[in-house]
Amino acid sequence: MDNLLHLVGLSRRxxxxxxxxxPVRLALKSGKAVLVLVAGDAAENSLRRVxxxxxxxxxxxxxxxxxxEELGGVLGRNSCALLALTDLGLxxxxxxxxxxxxxNYAALAQDLSDRAETVQSxxxxxxxxxxxxxxxxxxxxxxxxxxPQKPAAGRKRPNGKPxxxxxx
Numbered sequence: 001m002d003n004l005l006h007l008v009g010l011s012r013r014x015x016x017x018x019x020x021x022x023p024v025r026l027a028l029k030s031g032k033a034v035l036v037l038v039a040g041d042a043a044e045n046s047l048r049r050v051x052x053x054x055x056x057x058x059x060x061x062x063x064x065x066x067x068x069e070e071l072g073g074v075l076g077r078n079s080c081a082l083l084a085l086t087d088l089g090l091x092x093x094x095x096x097x098x099x100x101x102x103x104n105y106a107a108l109a110q111d112l113s114d115r116a117e118t119v120q121s122x123x124x125x126x127x128x129x130x131x132x133x134x135x136x137x138x139x140x141x142x143x144x145x146x147x148p149q150k151p152a153a154g155r156k157r158p159n160g161k162p163x164x165x166x167x168x
Contacts, residue, residue, distance in 0.1 A: 036061035
């Protein structure tokens with residue numbers, strides 16, 4: 001099986017895929033779609049509609065060298081002509097998989113890879129900032145939560161009596 005079809009199956013299992021005409025239209029309209037894939041043997045009307053929707057949403061789309069039956073087989077259906085990937089990393093990987101078979105997709109693969117890298121580095125910076133904020137909020141002088149403290153020798157307990165360790 002083709003690497004692109006493996007990525008489509010992975011996207012479906014991850015819940016990052018809209019399959020079929022109406023789900024693709026809704027994903028494009030809501031701004032969730034990152035890349036639209038159209039089967040090589042899709043009908044002219046489907047191709048015309050997805051072209052209009054994708055251009056309106058500003059999302060790249062491409063026709064892939066797989067049939068509707070091949071796409072449907074990966075998704076557990078009889079056939080599927082339209083797919084929308086909603087994860088930037090998976091879309092970049094799919095574009096790279098397309099690029100290995102046909103160099104016409106090289107610009108698309110590079111653009112999606114650059115966008116995915118930018119998003120990934122921004123997320124990494126956000127997580128580092130959150131860790132730093134939590135570290136600053138931590139009180140190093142406070143006892144760790146959940147561990148009872150024993151009173152130190154010579155100190156008085158809350159009831160006013162001196163603490164005695166090691167004696168009965």
